[in-house]
Amino acid sequence: MNDTLTLNPNISKTAAVIEWVQQRMDSQIYKPYQRVPSVRKLAMILDVSSFTVTQAYEQLVATNVLMAKPNSGYYVLPQVNYDRNPELVEKEAMVDTSWLVQQMLNDIPNHRAPGSGELPVEWIKNDRMQWAVRQVNQDIDSFIYNYGETQGYLPLREQLVQYLDLLGIHTSADNIITTTGVSQAILTVIQLLLNVDDTVLVDSPGWYWTSSTLQQQGYQVVSVERDHQGPNIERMRQILEEYRPKLYITNSVLHNPTSYNLHPARAHQVLNLMHEYDVCIFEDDLYAAFLPDEKPLRYANIDQFERVFYATGFSKSMASGWRVGMLASPDRFIKQILKLKTLSNMTSPEFGERVVHRLWTQGEYRRQLKKVHQKLYIAHQDMRDALFKIGITYPEHTNPGIFVWIDTGVDSGKLALEAYKEGWLVAPGQLFNPSAQPSTYLRLNVATTSHEFLRWLDVYISSQHK
Numbered sequence: 198m199n200d201t202l203t204l205n206p207n208i209s210k211t212a213a214v215i216e217w218v219q220q221r222m223d224s225q226i227y228k229p230y231q232r233v234p235s236v237r238k239l240a241m242i243l244d245v246s247s248f249t250v251t252q253a254y255e256q257l258v259a260t261n262v263l264m265a266k267p268n269s270g271y272y273v274l275p276q277v278n279y280d281r282n283p284e285l286v287e288k289e290a291m292v293d294t295s296w297l298v299q300q301m302l303n304d305i306p307n308h309r310a311p312g313s314g315e316l317p318v319e320w321i322k323n324d325r326m327q328w329a330v331r332q333v334n335q336d337i338d339s340f341i342y343n344y345g346e347t348q349g350y351l352p353l354r355e356q357l358v359q360y361l362d363l364l365g366i367h368t369s370a371d372n373i374i375t376t377t378g379v380s381q382a383i384l385t386v387i388q389l390l391l392n393v394d395d396t397v398l399v400d401s402p403g404w405y406w407t408s409s410t411l412q413q414q415g416y417q418v419v420s421v422e423r424d425h426q427g428p429n430i431e432r433m434r435q436i437l438e439e440y441r442p443k444l445y446i447t448n449s450v451l452h453n454p455t456s457y458n459l460h461p462a463r464a465h466q467v468l469n470l471m472h473e474y475d476v477c478i479f480e481d482d483l484y485a486a487f488l489p490d491e492k493p494l495r496y497a498n499i500d501q502f503e504r505v506f507y508a509t510g511f512s513k514s515m516a517s518g519w520r521v522g523m524l525a526s527p528d529r530f531i532k533q534i535l536k537l538k539t540l541s542n543m544t545s546p547e548f549g550e551r552v553v554h555r556l557w558t559q560g561e562y563r564r565q566l567k568k569v570h571q572k573l574y575i576a577h578q579d580m581r582d583a584l585f586k587i588g589i590t591y592p593e594h595t596n597p598g599i600f601v602w603i604d605t606g607v608d609s610g611k612l613a614l615e616a617y618k619e620g621w622l623v624a625p626g627q628l629f630n631p632s633a634q635p636s637t638y639l640r641l642n643v644a645t646t647s648h649e650f651l652r653w654l655d656v657y658i659s660s661q662h663k
């Protein structure tokens with residue numbers, strides 16, 4: 198587009214500034230997550246008053262086009278396409294995080310969603326859930342009219358302490374807070390440790406929500422490649438040297454999207470680097486429940502809460518709707534963490550915490566999980582065979598978690614769009630890379646990937662090689 202500094206004279210000045218900014222966003226001069234010019238600078242450029250620019254920016258904030266960050270400026274928000282019309286998707290020719298998350302939260306049936314991030318309800322549905330709810334309901338008068346304890350429902354925290362003890366991670370109920378999911382635990386630690394413009398290290402591939410959230414909040418995100426043993430140490434050292442991140446956010450066990458664990462030697466090397474460069478680790482262990490018999494090493498095992506924050510939750514293994522998770526913090530930070538919880542939601546809803554506790558302590562959860570482990574194991578065996586038949590390698594070091602991370606050999610972003618047109622929801626590799634680099638990888642959910650989809654995949658890949 199012509200980079201004209203002339204405003205549309207036929208509309209009000211504020212409307213003209215809005216139009217001017219939007220045209221620049223449409224033509225990608227201002228890209229998602231980028232800062233737009235400051236109020237004063239734009240007022241000078243367009244020869245209007247600061248008041249007009251402020252009004253225009255505020256209207257763009259109100260309509261979710263821009264985001265205002267205190268003491269930092271205005272940032273472009275990515276625009277979500279809520280329309281399922283395939284032509285529109287193709288026109289935009291992009292599969293970005295917001296798009297995928299939106300689709301994930303839509304009601305796409307499981308058998309059409311090989312890219313889903315959850316197990317089917319039938320897999321995790323617990324027959325005793327209603328019973329647990331009724332039990333908690335009986336006590337409702339004793340707690341529902343109060344905010345409850347800031348730190349979270351004590352019996353659940355005590356149960357978590359025992360559970361972590363079995364994993365070789367030792368803490369106390371005083372150093373644990375309950376959160377509304379691991380995602381809130383991440384937000385809490387970000388708020389605790391980071392200032393505007395700080396840098397955070399994440400894995401590539403890695404769970405897309407973390408990097409998108411960080412970018413949206415204006416933090417710099419750098420990523421380190423990760424394989425079946427953990428992050429690439431040489432690269433990690435270079436990144437620490439160059440960017441000096443304050444925090445490394447990682448999902449060490451049954452990693453999303455690869456279902457890889459962490460090699461003990463690698464874990465030690467990473468922690469040594471973290472000491473050397475004074476970096477804290479946020480260890481996201483959401484998938485812990487899917488590996489109860491083996492006890493793969495986590496960073497928290499070695500570090501024992503010197504610089505590791507450890508979080509887990511019940512979203513994938515029990516019920517995401519309860520929004521129950523926990524955060525265990527190094528001793529030196531717990532007071533501040535509590536303060537942050539008090540100053541945000543004050544407390545987390547106790548009803549869900551009580552139900553989770555009730556199911557867990559009655560053994561129902563454990564029984565349910567045993568069935569899930571068997572199903573996951575079988576699903577991985579089937580997946581290995583099915584992939585082999587269409588000439589795709591099942592990665593050797595995959596553990597029986599929810600996902601398998603496959604190399605399709607073709608651009609999986611393009612593949613995702615074609616799949617979407619035919620009613621499939623898939624999760625292409627570029628989503629798991631913070632800089633959204635094109636990728637040939639695809640994350641498959643072993644429980645929702647049907648043979649029908651794999652046949653589609655086979656035909657699609659062959660058509661690309663012609």
Ligand SMILES: Cc1ncc(COP(=O)(O)O)c(C=O)c1O
Binds near residue numbers: 378
């Ligand atoms: C690695 C990882 N961490 C955290 C979450 C979200 O956890 P929660 O629902 O407890 O906020 C997800 C969800 O997909 C995830 O994949």
